[in-house]
Amino acid sequence: MSDLVLYLLVFGTLGGAFAGAAILVWFERRLLGIWQDRLGPNRVGPLGIGLALADIIKLFAKEDWVPPFADRFVFIFAPTAIVMAMLLGFTVVPYTSELHIADLNIALLFFLGMTSLAVYSVLLGGLASNNKYALLGGLRSAAQMVSYEVFMGLSLMGVVMLSGSFSLVDIVNAQAERGWFVISQFFGFVVFLIAGIAESHRLPFDLPEAEHELVAGFHTEYSGMKFGMFMLGEYLGLILISSMITTLFFGGWLGPGFLPPIFWFFFKTFILICFFILLRAGIPRPRYDQLMSFGWKVMLPLTLINLLVTGAVELWL
């Protein structure tokens, strides 16, 4: 791959991710509207798509305020961390067998590491705000993300076992031979899906921000573009998790040949994003202790059994 193509790809990914996140804000609200028998935002431009731009302008135009009681440096650093971590996660996503920024041989671990780094953002944001609600939100997110990370990683080990590689390109190529891993690794898929929602702390697992109990959770004190960064990070996380599920379980760019592979990748990712929004529209938020006990008592044993069975099948069959 020539340098020019690589640069184009890097900036394309950057711009695409940002634009995607901005449009998602509008798209999610429209879709929630449809599912709740409303119309959703439809005033700015055709179908209300101008809302994405209007939202950005609004966020940039707001006063960039740091509360006097906050830990200034950490307060400003926290929202940037989540965006950085999520964008770095995008570097390993393979759009097609040719089109990828970096085909690392440890791509999967890199992805897991980057999503783990996002915990710092939420945690430090909650801590630096010097506000009890923010602190509670940060505390919750730390516990939630750390515990869901355990089996988020473990659930992928089945995939790694079947494909014999940590490289995402190799994993997709393995699915060309063995069929999509969503079938052979169904429980791994379910666990990764649930852990992915918890990891990007979206509804129904948005307990760190639970606006009914904690005002706005970890970003209570944030406003303007610093709040926008948290939102951006959340939507980037949504896109990243969706594209990772596509890659790992739904055969990435694989699909019928009448359309280019890149279409299939984005199509599957799009469907998964819609599914995440559907979860938000339909599922109520669990209580915090239910969330934790669900994680440790159901998800973890399920993952381990799945891992064991996969290993046994791989070894002896």
Next chain:
Amino acid sequence: MLLDMLSAIWSQLLTLAEVLKHTFTKADTVQYPEEMPYLAPRYRGRIVLTRDPDGHERCVACNLCAVACPVDCIALQKTEDEDGRWYPEFFRINFSRCIMCGMCEEACPTYSIQLTPDFEMCEYDRQNMVYEKEHLLISGQGKYPGYSFYNVAGKSIAGKDKGEALNESPPVDVRSLLP
């Protein structure tokens, strides 16, 4: 325990399916300024004062509406014309106080004060919410066409003496001995 868990998961999946079904239902939203909602004829909106079939004001300035009003937003002053008709000298409704409860309409003995299906009465200046009689009075009869208080009441006015109203018997001469 496993069964409970499976049924819980099943219930969540049913919820998702139910929500997904709503992709194909029509939105309930009425896009208001472009698409006007239907308001029933008895909708309690902007208050008007109506006239009787002859074009006279129906209001006889009895003050019952002002008394009935729970927020005291009606003010009026009674006066009398040369025909002997009572009418309000001024009639003022402060719509920034009015709660559109319709008590005034219920209290009105002459069907004069009526609420109409119109609610678009926003103003930038609060003072413009105070409606005087010339703003309230309409030229029509409102919801009760054909009704005229003086034609059915015993009060004598010019051109209609006692006993001449609709269904009214002539006055009894109390000093006469005849039955």
